[in-house]
Amino acid sequence: MIYAQRSSQLLTSIPDYVKIVEVGARDGLQNEKAIIPTNVKVELIKLLVSSGLSVVEATSFVSPKWVPQLADAKDVLAAIQNVEGARFPVLTPNLKGFEAAVAAGAKEVAVFPAASESFSKANLNSSIEDNLARCHDIASAARSLSIPVRGYISCVVGCPLEGNIAPAKVAYVAKSLYEMGCSEISLGDTIGVGTPGTVISMLEAVLDVVPTDMLAVHFHDTYGQALSNILISLQMGISTVDSSVSGLGGCPYAKGATGNVATEDVVYMLNGLGVKTNVDLGKLMLAGDFICKHLGRASGSKAATALSKVTSHASKL
Amino acid sequence: MSSLEEPLGLDKLPSMNTIDRIQRFSSGSCRPRVDNLGMGNCWIEGRSCSTSNSCNEDDEEYTAETFPWKIQTRDLSQDDSFSQKSLTKGRRSMKFGMIDDSISDCQSSPKCHTKDMQGLAYKFLNSIPKFVKIVEVGPRDGLQNEKNIVPTSVKIELIHRLASTGLSVIEATSFVSPKWVPQLADAKDVMQAVHNLRGIRLPVLTPNLKGFEAAMASGAREVAIFASASESFSKSNINCSIEESLIRFRAVTRAAKQLSIPVRGYVSCVAGCPVEGPIPPSKVAYVAKELYDMGCFEISLGDTIGVGTPGTVVPMLLAVMAVVPIDKIAVHFHDTYGQSLPNILVSLQMGISTVDSSVAGLGGCPYAKGASGNVATEDVVYMLNGLGVKTNVDLGKLMLAGDFISNHLGRPSTSKTAIALNRVTSNASKISY
Numbered sequence: 001m002i003y004a005q006r007s008s009q010l011l012t013s014i015p016d017y018v019k020i021v022e023v024g025a026r027d028g029l030q031n032e033k034a035i036i037p038t039n040v041k042v043e044l045i046k047l048l049v050s051s052g053l054s055v056v057e058a059t060s061f062v063s064p065k066w067v068p069q070l071a072d073a074k075d076v077l078a079a080i081q082n083v084e085g086a087r088f089p090v091l092t093p094n095l096k097g098f099e100a101a102v103a104a105g106a107k108e109v110a111v112f113p114a115a116s117e118s119f120s121k122a123n124l125n126s127s128i129e130d131n132l133a134r135c136h137d138i139a140s141a142a143r144s145l146s147i148p149v150r151g152y153i154s155c156v157v158g159c160p161l162e163g164n165i166a167p168a169k170v171a172y173v174a175k176s177l178y179e180m181g182c183s184e185i186s187l188g189d190t191i192g193v194g195t196p197g198t199v200i201s202m203l204e205a206v207l208d209v210v211p212t213d214m215l216a217v218h219f220h221d222t223y224g225q226a227l228s229n230i231l232i233s234l235q236m237g238i239s240t241v242d243s244s245v246s247g248l249g250g251c252p253y254a255k256g257a258t259g260n261v262a263t264e265d266v267v268y269m270l271n272g273l274g275v276k277t278n279v280d281l282g283k284l285m286l287a288g289d290f291i292c293k294h295l296g297r298a299s300g301s302k303a304a305t306a307l308s309k310v311t312s313h314a315s316k317l
Numbered sequence: 318m319s320s321l322e323e324p325l326g327l328d329k330l331p332s333m334n335t336i337d338r339i340q341r342f343s344s345g346s347c348r349p350r351v352d353n354l355g356m357g358n359c360w361i362e363g364r365s366c367s368t369s370n371s372c373n374e375d376d377e378e379y380t381a382e383t384f385p386w387k388i389q390t391r392d393l394s395q396d397d398s399f400s401q402k403s404l405t406k407g408r409r410s411m412k413f414g415m416i417d418d419s420i421s422d423c424q425s426s427p428k429c430h431t432k433d434m435q436g437l438a439y440k441f442l443n444s445i446p447k448f449v450k451i452v453e454v455g456p457r458d459g460l461q462n463e464k465n466i467v468p469t470s471v472k473i474e475l476i477h478r479l480a481s482t483g484l485s486v487i488e489a490t491s492f493v494s495p496k497w498v499p500q501l502a503d504a505k506d507v508m509q510a511v512h513n514l515r516g517i518r519l520p521v522l523t524p525n526l527k528g529f530e531a532a533m534a535s536g537a538r539e540v541a542i543f544a545s546a547s548e549s550f551s552k553s554n555i556n557c558s559i560e561e562s563l564i565r566f567r568a569v570t571r572a573a574k575q576l577s578i579p580v581r582g583y584v585s586c587v588a589g590c591p592v593e594g595p596i597p598p599s600k601v602a603y604v605a606k607e608l609y610d611m612g613c614f615e616i617s618l619g620d621t622i623g624v625g626t627p628g629t630v631v632p633m634l635l636a637v638m639a640v641v642p643i644d645k646i647a648v649h650f651h652d653t654y655g656q657s658l659p660n661i662l663v664s665l666q667m668g669i670s671t672v673d674s675s676v677a678g679l680g681g682c683p684y685a686k687g688a689s690g691n692v693a694t695e696d697v698v699y700m701l702n703g704l705g706v707k708t709n710v711d712l713g714k715l716m717l718a719g720d721f722i723s724n725h726l727g728r729p730s731t732s733k734t735a736i737a738l739n740r741v742t743s744n745a746s747k748i749s750y
Contacts, residue, residue, distance in 0.1 A: 007631050007634070007635050007667055009440060010441070010627075010631060010663055010666050010667070011627065011628065011631055192737070194703070195699065195700050195702075195703025195704060196441075196442070196662055196700070196703070196704060197442065197703050197704040197705055198703060200438045200441065200442060201438075203438070204438050221733060222733060222737045223696065223699050223733055223734045223737050224658060224693070224696035224699070224700075224732070224733035224734055225658065225696075225699065225700060225703070227655060227656065227658055227659045228658040228659045228661075228662040228700060230659075231627060231659040231662055231663065232441060232662065235441050236438065236441070251737070258733055258736075258737075262655070265654065265655035265656075268626065268654050268655070268656065269626050269627070269655075269656060269659060271626075272625070272626025272627070272628040272629055272656070273626060273627060273628040274628055301655070302652060302653060302654055302655035302689055303654040303655055305689075306623070306653045306654050306682070306689075
């Protein structure tokens with residue numbers, strides 16, 4: 001029957017295993033107003049690792065003047081040097097940051113160009129080309145030390161200044177990152193405006209120039225679209241997804257709106273799809289509880305909220 | 318991902334004149350241009366494709382709803398036709414604004430898929446219906462569990478506002494015993510006030526013949542009945558077995574047929590039951606078929622506790638589609654675990670073209686207190702707009718209806734789209750000229 005055939009196609013191209021890149025400790029926390037003590041960050045990272053997450057973005061070696069929250073990058077990295085079972089990439093926006101990261105023991109770094117010229121100029125104070133040149137320097141330095149480099153691309157669907165971003169632009173930046181030696185390229189819908197229709201056009205263009213298994217998707221849930229965008233990406237064969245425990249990390253462009261998609265919600269969906277992640281949802285929720293308690297806020301994860309309520313309700317039976 | 322160096326201050330964004338902003342924020346509409354692959358280029362998100370508004374050809378590249386910031390003229394690389402070319406003409410390697418015919422880079426790369434990928438993407442979108450009917454359940458499903466009684470006048474006003482958005486079906490109330498659902502004790506008054514609204518269908522729930530008769534006396538012209546795919550849930554929720562409930566409902570459908578009143582059938586717990594756990598697709602199909610055979614014109618499949626994921630939704634829909642025509646099936650997903658939009662997406666991919674939702678995400682989950690329930694209509698419309706699917710719903714007006722009821726309830730909307738768009742606009746209004 002045509003429906004059966006069509007329906008099986010909807011799920012069969014989804015990878016059997018998806019790697020989750022947990023960005024809560026960096027992307028999630030970096031915009032928090034109140035400074036979070038180093039020991040809390042370290043404990044969060046340890047709890048995340050214990051849930052089975054194999055990649056936990058630990059911090060960012062950026063000037064404390066711009067991101068005071070992560071001024072303790074060196075200390076955080078030092079404290080997790082001996083934590084086993086996970087990789088801890090750190091952001092390094094320039095060569096100086098890269099050198100500081102290496103000195104602090106970083107074994108993996110990430111760079112951060114944008115697909116939007118205006119956003120690049122406003123946010124990173126340089127054109128896309130200048131930024132890519134900077135990334136190239138970092139990639140060269142990293143290669144000589146055998147340090148893998150992850151390339152993030154921001155504004156892959158839309159930009160708060162320019163509006164729609166042409167898929168070809170994203171493909172151009174992705175190709176540059178690929179050619180300069182990045183081991184993975186994470187495509188970020190920075191303001192969360194993407195929907196499956198725009199995501200597919202963007203992915204099509206990028207998949208043309210970068211192999212599928214090197215791509216990751218980093219969708220923001222600002223308009224509630226993250227999980228459907230992730231689903232369509234999985235259908236397209238993407239097997240790495242960025243997310244943030246408890247949905248930490250708001251949207252800086254629409255104050256009060258949400259940002260990162262919650263790891264718990266992603267894991268819930270992947271579990272339901274029969275996709276292996278090696279992540280224990282219960283232990284992940286413990287990590288989420290921990291940081292939410294510290295922040296004095298409710299979780300941004302619907303799955304975590306529902307499961308907590310159901311459990312507390314069940315315990316009354 | 319946020320700024321690494323200097324965070325982008327909103328005061329640094331370029332200004333935009335008021336008229337431009339209002340025009341962009343209100344129902345910027347366009348008719349989707351259907352290219353030869355059948356994919357409208359209203360893929361560009363946020364387009365509100367409403368036939369009630371004229372197509373503003375000049376203002377096509379951005380949606381009012383999603384990009385109120387946009388003020389710069391677009392360059393070639395952002396041209397609509399540019400992205401369309403990239404779909405229809407296959408792969409070309411491109412630099413900014415320039416189309417380079419050479420595809421040698423791509424061919425030499427070992428993992429480049431050219432026609433494969435185009436086929437793949439097409440496969441995941443081409444079966445999505447061009448038009449989706451949204452059944453708005455906010456005034457009934459959304460409000461029925463509110464603790465504080467919402468005044469009749471507020472309910473009526475909400476329905477009027479929803480009616481002005483382009484929604485064609487609004488579930489108005491329920492003729493159930495006030496003892497069980499005190500919130501809807503004013504069903505008769507609400508119905509009498511709204512039943513003459515033109516161009517809108519206003520179904521009401523009627524759990525039994527008595528409710529049906531009361532509904533008819535109040536001017537209702539469409540009703541809905543509510544069976545469960547879970548035996549335990551049926552017993553605990555409506556105090557009878559599935560079979561007993563079906564007998565009850567046959568009485569309603571017989572009476573309705575005599576008066577030419579359409580009946581919608583709901584099936585609850587289609588993905589899971591709070592008591593029994595997972596529900597076999599065959600059970601859902603059985604109940605759906607019974608409802609269809611007794612005369613329901615549409616069957617709405619409800620994931621009552623929101624536990625479904627695309628992995629469970631697909632087999633469930635397959636089972637139902639084997640016994641009920643696809644155009645008679647609606648999906649009613651709860652967002653309790655954040656899964657409703659991916660579930661809706663996969664349902665659309667299977668060809669489903671009717672989706673239930675609730676303005677501002679009204680309606681919590683009664684089984685996980687404090688957890689969310691219905692999916693927010695604004696979020697659904699946002700996604701459908703982005704997919705180039707026509708809904709006739711004006712997102713801006715819908716947000717106004719959501720604001721209205723959220724203000725009354727003294728709670729923020731649970732629609733992420735509404736929150737994001739409200740924040741973006743309120744920030745814009747602080748920019749000085």
